[in-house]
Amino acid sequence: MEYIEEECPLCDRISKFYFVDHDNRKFYRCEYCTDFQVYINVEDILRNSTDTLKRQLSKASHESPHDKVLAIGDGKVVSNIFRTFDFEVAV
Ligand SMILES: [Zn+2]
Numbered sequence: 001m002e003y004i005e006e007e008c009p010l011c012d013r014i015s016k017f018y019f020v021d022h023d024n025r026k027f028y029r030c031e032y033c034t035d036f037q038v039y040i041n042v043e044d045i046l047r048n049s050t051d052t053l054k055r056q057l058s059k060a061s062h063e064s065p066h067d068k069v070l071a072i073g074d075g076k077v078v079s080n081i082f083r084t085f086d087f088e089v090a091v
Pocket of ligand 1: 008009010011012013015030031032033034
């Protein structure tokens, strides 16, 4: 996999990501927010959302079970998905 450096959409710090799910999601690895995923169709919405929401999502990412990562979807869908299986579980 190839990492690309980019500002984290949750905390604006430099992080890195690689594409997963046939390029439909970015898998971010942020030292501050830990590992999480963002569906690319909501990335702009996420980056333009309130700091309060971003902080909540960063916190949710921190609190994900160790075998799961937070996946941020279309403004409403926030779920923890297993790292290694394409299986989603609602929070
Ligand atoms: Zn971050």
